[in-house]
Amino acid sequence: MLRWVIFIFIYSLLTFYGFQAIKTVTKFTWLQFLFIAIAVLIAGNFIYQFSIGSEGRVLSPTKSYAFGFLLAFMSISLVIVPILIGEDILRFVFGLYDKLVSKETFYMPSRRRFISQIALGLAAIPFSSLLYGMYKGKYDFRVLNYTLHFEDLPEAFDGYRITQISDIHSGSFDNREKLEYGINLINEQKSDAIMFTGDLVNNKASEMLPWKDLFGSLKAQDGVFSVLGNHDYGDYVRWESEEAKRKNLNDLKQIQKDMGYELLLNESRFIEKDGQRIAIVGVENWGKGGFKKAGDLRRATENIDSEDFKILLSHDPSHWEECVITDDYHYHLTLSGHTHGMQFGIEIPGWVKWSPVKWRYKHWAGIYEQLGQYINVNRGFGFLAYPGRVGIWPEVTVITLKKGSNNA
Missing domain, CATH: 3.60.21.10 (Metallo-dependent phosphatases)
Incomplete structure (x- = not known):
């Protein structure tokens, strides 16, 4: 049970940063909702296949695909996270500097749209590659x-x-x-x-x-x-x-x-x-x-x-x-x-x-x-x-x- 709690915590943290990038780039709420829906669906299917629906440690094609889609989806956030965390550090430094200089209330500057665009563009490379590997690469x-x-x-x-x-x-x-x-x-x-x-x-x-x-x-x-x-x-x-x-x-x-x-x-x-x-x-x-x-x-x-x-x-x-x-x-x-x-x-x-x-x-x-x-x-x-x-x-x-x- 503990391992699933840890998995959900880490997965949620990664998904949060992916959502932040989507939210910064687009104002279409339906895209933001779709991202969260896909995240929940993929994680839910993975947990089901490897816990409730598992048969010991037998790796069936169904379980393999559950793992494959999870890996592909997580690759998005794994690329985005270090970029956005790096941006968060800079936002904090700039906010702290403004506070010390102007003596005003501390605030962090907004995320920059082009940073999130770069992060999403880079994340698309491993994501599309992993999907291609599942669709065609395994029989190439x-x-x-x-x-x-x-x-x-x-x-x-x-x-x-x-x-x-x-x-x-x-x-x-x-x-x-x-x-x-x-x-x-x-x-x-x-x-x-x-x-x-x-x-x-x-x-x-x-x-x-x-x-x-x-x-x-x-x-x-x-x-x-x-x-x-x-x-x-x-x-x-x-x-x-x-x-x-x-x-x-x-x-x-x-x-x-x-x-x-x-x-x-x-x-x-x-x-x-x-x-x-x-x-x-x-x-x-x-x-x-x-x-x-x-x-x-x-x-x-x-x-x-x-x-x-x-x-x-x-x-x-x-x-x-x-x-x-x-x-x-x-x-x-x-x-x-x-x-x-x-x-x-x-x-x-x-x-x-x-x-x-x-x-x-x-x-x-x-x-x-x-x-x-x-x-x-x-x-x-x-x-x-x-x-x-x-x-x-x-x-x-x-x-x-x-x-x-x-x-x-």
């Missing part, structure tokens, strides 16, 4: 191509193509037509293998059932390999019993099997061509901080030789930094996801790549290299919580392996 799939060179890549695998997808989060989807486009985009890459790096669902295996046929249509010559992500274990929802939770995980594993995925649970497989081979290693989720640490590199590589060319599937990129790059074995390429790039940021190739998630994860999107080992952090195919993407678009990664050095 992008194919990102990388070519990586390795001196010790087996000759038979020179030019080998891998398509990576990650973080499907099927419980958030709400548009089959757009999803079909994304699936077709993956198959159109005609890669030798497809690698899925975890988070098939938000919480429950049943979330995947409406989309099972679509994702089951993913095909590649050497198969589809997958691992589990932190959301796949059902740790973020209340279960009636431990048995129900275990059944959910087993159901999710069976769904992957039914779709033709080779789910790697701290184990490995070899892909062979012309008498040569590369190892595909898959570990369960291992995450820094409070995330599940079920990944076991020793167990996963029991049948792997140290000189084998190794591709590791590990959902959380913090595993690479904390354990993989310093391991006795050399993992040539690690494929991860998890961060989503926070679904929000700015990326202009060759110029800027920024997202608030960089303050949490050192490796959060794209290719990184350290100690002669590479990692690709996929930005995610789906979305979670905020039902959209702004600047950080849903990603299909295609990686081509080449024998030799970058300078060759």
